[in-house]
Amino acid sequence: MGNYRFTAFDKSGEGLFDEVWTFESDEVAKVEGQKRIEEKGVAGKTHRLVNSSGKLILFHV
Secondary structure, X not given: OEEEEEEEEXXXXXXXXXXXXXXXXXXXXXXXXXXXXXXXXOOOOEEEEEEOOOOEEEEEO
């Protein structure tokens, strides 16, 4: 299990989310993270999901 930081921003640069999520692996984080992003309604906004080492798992501008 590892921690992943999710952040999302609106067009003005204001932060919408800054959360820590836990997943079993980078592969699981990519799939399950995308689901959570869609549930939060920010799939079309700038967002990123990185692992605890700083590796980019998901990114959208």
